[in-house]
Amino acid sequence: MRTSPVIALNDTLRSVLTKWARAYTVSVCLQKRARIIILAEEGLDNRTIAQKLSLHHNSVGLWRSRFASNLPRLLSISEESPEDLGPEMEIVLFDRPRSGRPLQYDNTIRLRIKLIACQSPKDHGFELSHWSLDALRKAVIKVGIVKDISTGCIYDILIKSEIKPWKIRYYLHSKEKYEDYETYSKKIETICTLYKEAPNLFDQDVLVYSTDEMTGIQALEDEHRRKGVIPGSCEKKEFNYIRHGTTSLIGFFNVQTGKLVDPYLNQTRTETDFVDALSRVIALNPEKEHAFVLDNLNIHQSESLVRYVAKLINYTGNLGEKGKSGILKSKESRAGFLSDKTHRIRFYFVPIHCSWMNQIEIWFGVINRRLLKRTSYESVEILEESIRNYVRQYNEMYAHPYKWKYDSVPTQQNIDVEELVRASA
Numbered sequence: 001m002r003t004s005p006v007i008a009l010n011d012t013l014r015s016v017l018t019k020w021a022r023a024y025t026v027s028v029c030l031q032k033r034a035r036i037i038i039l040a041e042e043g044l045d046n047r048t049i050a051q052k053l054s055l056h057h058n059s060v061g062l063w064r065s066r067f068a069s070n071l072p073r074l075l076s077i078s079e080e081s082p083e084d085l086g087p088e089m090e091i092v093l094f095d096r097p098r099s100g101r102p103l104q105y106d107n108t109i110r111l112r113i114k115l116i117a118c119q120s121p122k123d124h125g126f127e128l129s130h131w132s133l134d135a136l137r138k139a140v141i142k143v144g145i146v147k148d149i150s151t152g153c154i155y156d157i158l159i160k161s162e163i164k165p166w167k168i169r170y171y172l173h174s175k176e177k178y179e180d181y182e183t184y185s186k187k188i189e190t191i192c193t194l195y196k197e198a199p200n201l202f203d204q205d206v207l208v209y210s211t212d213e214m215t216g217i218q219a220l221e222d223e224h225r226r227k228g229v230i231p232g233s234c235e236k237k238e239f240n241y242i243r244h245g246t247t248s249l250i251g252f253f254n255v256q257t258g259k260l261v262d263p264y265l266n267q268t269r270t271e272t273d274f275v276d277a278l279s280r281v282i283a284l285n286p287e288k289e290h291a292f293v294l295d296n297l298n299i300h301q302s303e304s305l306v307r308y309v310a311k312l313i314n315y316t317g318n319l320g321e322k323g324k325s326g327i328l329k330s331k332e333s334r335a336g337f338l339s340d341k342t343h344r345i346r347f348y349f350v351p352i353h354c355s356w357m358n359q360i361e362i363w364f365g366v367i368n369r370r371l372l373k374r375t376s377y378e379s380v381e382i383l384e385e386s387i388r389n390y391v392r393q394y395n396e397m398y399a400h401p402y403k404w405k406y407d408s409v410p411t412q413q414n415i416d417v418e419e420l421v422r423a424s425a
Contacts, residue, residue, distance in 0.1 A: 004061065005068035007040045012078040014038070016086055033063045033093045040064050067092055105146065110157050112145050117158055117165050131165040172353035184351045191293055191348050191357055195255060195404040202256040206289040209261075209281065210253040210359040213269055213297070214367075219244040219383040222376040237374070245380045249387065250277040253360040255293070258399040260363065260391045265384045271302035279308065282345065293348045293358055300347070301335045303328050309338060309345050359402050367394075 009017070020026050020034035032053055039049045046064065050057040070092045078085050105113075116139055121128040124139045131139075133151040140149060158164065176184035194201075198208045220241045227236040250264040250273065261284070264277035282290055294300050303322045310319060320326015320333075327337045338347040350357040371390050377383040 004040070004046050005065055007037060007064070007068055007071065009037075009041050010075060010078060012082055012085060013074060013089070014041070016089060029095070030090070030093055033067075036060055036063050037067050040067075063093065104153070105149070105157075109145055112143075113140055113154060113157050114161055114163055116140060116143065116145075117163050130168070133166070136165070174351055174353040176351045177354075187349070187351045188354070188357065191350060192404070192407045194291060194293065194348055195359070196407065198255045198401075201291070205287075206291060207285060208255040208291045209293070210255055211278075211292050211294040211300075212251060212355070212358055212360045212364070213274075214249040214251065214364050215269055216246050217249060217372060217383065217387075218246050219377040219380045221378050226376075241376075244377065244383075247380050247384055247387075248273075250274060251360050251363070252277070252281045252292075253363050255359055256401060258401040259395045260399075263387060263391055265387065267380070269299065271299040271304045274299045274302070275304045275308050278305070282312070289344045289346075291346055291348060293350065295355055295358060296335070296349055296352055298331065300349070301331050301338065303334070306334050306337055309343065312345050313343050357406075359404070362402060 017034040017038050020030055021038055023031065032055065035053060036049055036055075039052065044052075046057045046060040049055075049064075050060045053060070074085065074089060074092070077088055103110075113136075116124065117131055117136055121131055121135060121139070124142070126135055126139065128135055133154055137149060137151050137154055140146060140154070174184065176187070194208060201208060221244060222238060223240040223242055224238040226238070227233075229235050245267070247265050247267055248269045250266075250269070252261040253259075254261070261281050264273070264280065266273050278292075299305070306319065306328060309315075318326055320328045322328040323330075327333050335347075335349055339349060340346060355361050367387070367390060371386065375386065377386065
């Protein structure tokens with residue numbers, strides 16, 4: 001009968017093994033193997049250790065022998081560089097790399113399956129909007145790639161390349177991005193540069209605001225009393241509610257300080273409302289320059305706004321007539337005037353369907369989650385007062401400039417699906 005190797009540990013090795021044997025943050029395998037070595041040092045034979053740990057005695061013998069053969073080296077490391085001992089012991093007690101079971105289907109077959117998954121089912125005679133695993137299995141067999149294959153195997157092949165034909169996500173098509181990429185990228189870079197330079201512009205008496213509207217904010221009152229939070233149960237809200245009307249918020253988020261100007265609240269959102277809201281913001285610092293980041297909504301490029309800005313900057317030129325001539329002729333000509341960088345009051349328009357470039361959208365998400373989504377309001381007036389109170393509280397307790405990390409525009413590329421699939425293989 002083969003004699004089990006004797007193991008004699010020093011204090012450093014014993015401390016590491018004891019820590020692993022008692023830890024819940026290491027793998028079960030490492031935990032059991034550490035216990036094997038500790039029990040082996042106590043003089044127990046392999047069969048006794050196996051019974052204690054519910055293992056086969058051959059497994060105990062394997063790890064005992066492997067550790068014993070590496071023990072002189074580990075003892076040396078524990079004395080010369082104790083900080084390296086843990087990783088070295090892990091290498092000894094971890095499973096060695098194995099080749100694994102050979103692939104049932106070679107890479108060529110896998111590639112052809114993934115290419116079909118990236119095509120339309122109608123290209124293969126299936127009247128479906130998208131592939132299911134069963135339909136994809138039938139298509140693969142129909143084409144003759146394999147004689148038979150399970151849906152589980154197809155799922156495994158696709159998921160390793162992150163191909164999920166059963167899922168869909170929506171996106172917004174931006175005309176500028178796909179039809180005039182140069183203009184799109186220039187706008188993105190201009191706004192990113194403005195955000196980056198905002199702190200320096202603040203020292204130069206230039207205020208930078210992110211501007212947008214939050215419309216249709218509903219004053220909803222709970223029809224029945226809520227049940228509060230208690231141990232073991234969250235707050236409960238009845239589904240029914242009473243409508244009391246809506247309000248709209250025109251917000252101005254100071255990019256440099258992270259604070260909100262007192263919001264303009266009204267049931268309408270017209271060009272007159274926007275000019276009125278804008279005039280209140282500019283009146284707070286009439287001697288300073290103002291830069292506004294906003295989207296392409298028609299009230300942001302209106303005749304009233306152009307006339308208001310022209311008056312503020314003492315513009316003496318001819319504005320023309322709306323729909324006929326001059327600066328006022330079209331939405332594009334008005335936007336060109338408003339975005340003139342030489343003006344003291346100037347506007348930076350984000351590309352169409354790129355509202356994520358507007359920092360105030362982040363704040364809209366904050367107020368919706370923290371206040372509007374769960375509060376019960378008995379009237380529009382109470383709703384508006386609640387919003388104003390929240391803005392004051394936010395400015396005092398939470399306001400901070402956002403860290404804008406998006407600073408470049410990727411080069412436009414035509415996507416080659418087959419090339420992408422091959423690259424993911």
